[in-house]
Amino acid sequence: MRKIQISFLAFAAFFSTGCPKYRPSVNFNDKGSFVNKVNDHFADMESKYFAALPRDPATAKIIRNELIEDSLPYIDGAYIDFITDIQRGRDRTNFVADVIELGTTAAVGITKGERPLQILGVALTAFRGGRRSADLNFYKEQSTPVLIIKMDGNRARVRATILTREKSSVEDYPMGAAISDIVDYYNAGTLVRAFTELQKDTALQTKASEDNVLMLKGVPITPEATLDTRDLAVSASDILQVDIFTQLNDPAEKALATKRLQNIVEALEKDKDAAAALKNAGASSKDTDGVKLRIALIAIRRAAALVNNAALLKTINRAIVDTPIPPMPAPSPTSSPTPSPATPTATPPTMS
Amino acid sequence: MASIPRAYPKNMSSLNGLELTCETDEADLAAKLTSLALGNDDGTDVTAASYDEIDGVKVGHLIFEEYTTDVDAGSREAIHKTKGEPLVCKGRAYINSQAKNVIVFREKP
Numbered sequence: 001m002r003k004i005q006i007s008f009l010a011f012a013a014f015f016s017t018g019c020p021k022y023r024p025s026v027n028f029n030d031k032g033s034f035v036n037k038v039n040d041h042f043a044d045m046e047s048k049y050f051a052a053l054p055r056d057p058a059t060a061k062i063i064r065n066e067l068i069e070d071s072l073p074y075i076d077g078a079y080i081d082f083i084t085d086i087q088r089g090r091d092r093t094n095f096v097a098d099v100i101e102l103g104t105t106a107a108v109g110i111t112k113g114e115r116p117l118q119i120l121g122v123a124l125t126a127f128r129g130g131r132r133s134a135d136l137n138f139y140k141e142q143s144t145p146v147l148i149i150k151m152d153g154n155r156a157r158v159r160a161t162i163l164t165r166e167k168s169s170v171e172d173y174p175m176g177a178a179i180s181d182i183v184d185y186y187n188a189g190t191l192v193r194a195f196t197e198l199q200k201d202t203a204l205q206t207k208a209s210e211d212n213v214l215m216l217k218g219v220p221i222t223p224e225a226t227l228d229t230r231d232l233a234v235s236a237s238d239i240l241q242v243d244i245f246t247q248l249n250d251p252a253e254k255a256l257a258t259k260r261l262q263n264i265v266e267a268l269e270k271d272k273d274a275a276a277a278l279k280n281a282g283a284s285s286k287d288t289d290g291v292k293l294r295i296a297l298i299a300i301r302r303a304a305a306l307v308n309n310a311a312l313l314k315t316i317n318r319a320i321v322d323t324p325i326p327p328m329p330a331p332s333p334t335s336s337p338t339p340s341p342a343t344p345t346a347t348p349p350t351m352s
Numbered sequence: 353m354a355s356i357p358r359a360y361p362k363n364m365s366s367l368n369g370l371e372l373t374c375e376t377d378e379a380d381l382a383a384k385l386t387s388l389a390l391g392n393d394d395g396t397d398v399t400a401a402s403y404d405e406i407d408g409v410k411v412g413h414l415i416f417e418e419y420t421t422d423v424d425a426g427s428r429e430a431i432h433k434t435k436g437e438p439l440v441c442k443g444r445a446y447i448n449s450q451a452k453n454v455i456v457f458r459e460k461p
Contacts, residue, residue, distance in 0.1 A: 213397075218394065230375050
């Protein structure tokens with residue numbers, strides 16, 4: 001029992017030294033101060049707790065919970081004084097009510113159980129009386145309200161944990177753990193903890209940003225493709241984007257490529273939907289501009305894909321892939337006389 | 353070149369299914385994949401993809417892989433670079449209704 005008291009005193013002393021602006025103020029010389037009040041209360045209740053523990057765990061549990069609930073108001077009082085101090089330099093009018101209003105908002109967002117909300121509501125009702133919505137000057141300085149919101153949120157979260165654990169038996173939630181939670185409740189109302197929690201929030205927001213969803217509007221959802229669909233689409237694409245593209249840029253093969261495109265378009269004109277798409281694109285099998293025909297075919301494929309018209313896409317791709325390559329035009333006969341037998345005959349290269 | 357947005361269903365059966373779908377779109381749209389992200393299309397969770405139009409280019413096949421961390425993604429990028437398979441994009445996608453980290457490379461032609 002003494003160890004617990006000493007531990008708590010050491011902990012409180014550690015967090016009470018230094019700049020008083022970082023934590024609720026504690027005066028060790030004042031017999032009626034926060035630490036002394038808590039300490040005296042702990043000593044009394046712990047004696048009763050350990051006396052009851054071996055013979056009556058249920059009574060010990062009640063004493064434990066009373067110790068917690070009776071000590072928290074001291075911490076709350078110190079906290080209120082603390083936030084009053086840190087606000088004093090900025091605004092002296094109705095700030096407590098503003099802070100409490102902010103704190104309640106934060107707590108509602110964090111504690112979801114009915115019981116914590118109820119208790120917070122009761123605790124804060126007294127402060128709400130003087131609240132005036134016209135106290136907008138409070139918000140001129142944003143950093144302090146943000147920190148107070150964070151501290152209130154931290155405290156509400158620890159409070160909710162305590163309320164939950166109070167339902168546990170003395171075996172599951174011994175006195176040491178209860179005091180640890182009380183100390184945690186105190187620490188939750190410090191600026192150091194507020195800064196730490198804000199850093200955590202920033203990290204979480206960064207993670208959330210990474211998961212940010214891209215908002216689309218009116219984009220049709222494309223169903224999963226099959227292997228056959230992919231193979232047909234890629235084959236048709238290779239013909240249009242590689243074979244015919246290359247041929248159209250080669251003067252020697254441009255006519256052949258144009259004829260092939262005319263044949264593809266002619267095949268498509270037999271299909272009602274494809275014919276309509278070609279007409280919209282201003283393309284006809286009678287066109288003699290191979291570049292224009294190729295661009296038209298790319299355009300109608302893209303348009304069909306954009307609206308997920310799988311049937312039309314299949315028709316177009318099938319026509320591109322299945323239309324045979326036209327035969328090379330026979331070379332025009334030369335007017336030269338019978339070749340000299342001395343002239344060597346050109347033979348294709350053979351693989352050795 | 354214009355950018356083309358596409359939306360794929362959240363219940364895509366597998367990473368391979370997404371790969372086939374993107375390859376099909378690259379072929380039919382005459383475009384190359386540039387990004388993958390989690391998206392919301394009129395209230396429906398989707399995988400949002402973006403493509404840039406291209407012309408006269410054989411895009412080839414894609415390689416889809418799931419990665420765990422940025423370090424893992426960096427390792428995969430280095431491995432594929434040595435094989436001559438450039439990075440296409442790194443993003444997020446829904447596979448079987450689960451958000452996954454996906455990294456995409458272009459197969460060496």
